[in-house]
Amino acid sequence: MSTAADNRAITAPNGIIPLINLVSPRHSDSWTHTRNGDNRGYIDADSLSELWIHTGTACNLACPFCLEGSKPGDTRLPAMSLEMLKPFIHEAVDMGVKQFSFTGGEPFVIRDFVNILDYASQHKPCFVLTNGTRVLTQRAHQLLPLKNNAYPISFRISLDYPDATRHDAGRGEGSFAESLDSIKWLQENGFKVSIARQMELNEDSAAVESIYCRIFEQHGIAEKLPFTAFPDFGTPGTEDGSPEVTTNCMEKYPTRESRSHFMCTYTRMLVNTAKGVRVYACTLVDDDPDYDLGSTLSESMKARIMLRHHRCFSCYKFGASCSAPA
């Protein structure tokens, strides 16, 4: 799961990270109050509709901008296994979850991943974020039987820019072409596909996406694919100098419906840690242990989530969500 470092869309307005954020990162700040002493903005959960599963930070690529800091052999978050997950899958189903979603690292480098996907897709629809390189097509023979399961599996492939050279500069030579091959294979075999791309400051989104569409046509990918554009979230443990979110700021989202665009109202993410599998608030905060909300999904949904992480500001500003496009 990666975003490009050269996009400064959510950094401090002047592009300079305040010194205080560098010498004293905000994860050491008060959970309830901002540095100015204002009450921090917060989210109370609604109901669990999507459960994210972090498969671990190991990846076949080593993109310098990866928001998870993933790379080959990385163990910041160890690999997940099916046996660890089963109790959570059942708890989530009992709580009415509508979808299981997977991110990494790169899920397809995890040995047990296809077994996990097989089990999960017998219970609810599944959604997989992947870089779509050869690690996916190498396991094509394992994926095909999963089409017979009760629920569908869809995929979101990362294609940072509609430009192979620029994409490959971050992800490695040949990765753009490999991802196009995966998109084509998935489509031809009846899986739904969407694209994760990088959002650039003041971009013309329609123009950017039309360039992708031309590339897809040239590659024999006929169907129009949905896009999700992400801002730069920074690498784990870094600061981007974005403003703090106070309770006053949250008046912009006064209703339950308007707050539902914050992922932490309706999702949780499972992470394998030294303490066992833990439930985190969302996909963007696993570098801060204060967002560890417990060892069960039901207890995690009772926790009030303070918007202290610098990535919370991108949710506030852009409505950033890792979920599948409608």
Ligand code: SF4
């Ligand atoms: S990053 Fe976004 S979804 Fe995650 S805790 Fe902060 S506001 Fe909620």
